[in-house]
Amino acid sequence: MISLTRRLLAAVAFACLAATSAATAAERRVVVADPAAPPAGGPLTGYLTAPAGAGPFPAVALIHSCLGLPQNRAAFAATLASWGYVALWIDEFAPRGLHETCSVDFPVGPTDAAAALAYLARQPFVDAGRLAVVGFSQGADVALAVATSPPPDLRLRAAAGYYPPCANHFGESLKIPTLILVGAADSVTPAADCQAFVSGQPPGAAGLVVLPGAGHLFDDRASAGGRIVLGMHFAYDHAAAARAEQELRRFLATNLSQTAGGD
Secondary structure, three states: OOOOOHHHHHHHHHHHHHHHHHHHOEEEEEEEEOOOOOOOOEEEEEEEEEOOOOEEEEHHHEEEOOOOOOOHHHHHHHHHHOOOEEEEEEOOHHHOOOOOOOOOOOOOOOHHHHHHHHHHHHHHOOOEEEEEEEOOHHHHHHHHHHHHHOOOOOOOEEEEEOOOOHHHHHOOOOOOOOEEEEEEEOOOOHHHHHHHHHHHHOOOOOOEEOOOOOEEEEOHHHOOOOEEOEEEEEEEOOHHHHHHHHHHHHHHEEEEEEHHOOO
């Protein structure tokens, strides 16, 4: 039998491990930029999650959809932190008193993304030479905009977009490695548009993963069973979400490694 002392030690060790994991995944609210870009508002804020340790770590700026921060915000950031990345969700709505931007123009996305990346580059626990941007729907539109016109003063290595409106970027050329993840059954941002966009890119600039049977917001658990919002059909797809996560992990590891980009 295991002695009481050994059981106590095991329990302490488990508690310490749990505490470490919790610390790794804990997010904190930060001020990214002050003030927020127009439309008028207060300071641009966000939610930062970092791996345990001093770093410096590679970092990822996360850009939400036109519906705002997702339900799985903290969980997704914790996953990135478990992979070894600092994750920063920026909240583009709260400082401006917005609830959705699906039905209106929202041109400040690239400016907000650049502010988030600049914020990350300033942090002592971030490797400013290993930055990426990942966006979702409208945020993926922003990610493609940043990938075709990267901020000149930042060392952005990669961009990824979940179900982006690729038609918005026809005729533009990607300047950094970019991954596009889209559902084959997406009626909001059709996969065919992304296939056409990628076919016009320089060799090796873009990777495209079309997920069979998946629709828009396939990674959003709030859309389990399907739902219609502002005339758009969303549906969570567990298999598609898991596959996309694997593809994203592989893509980030390739492009944010210590040796990527010749460093």
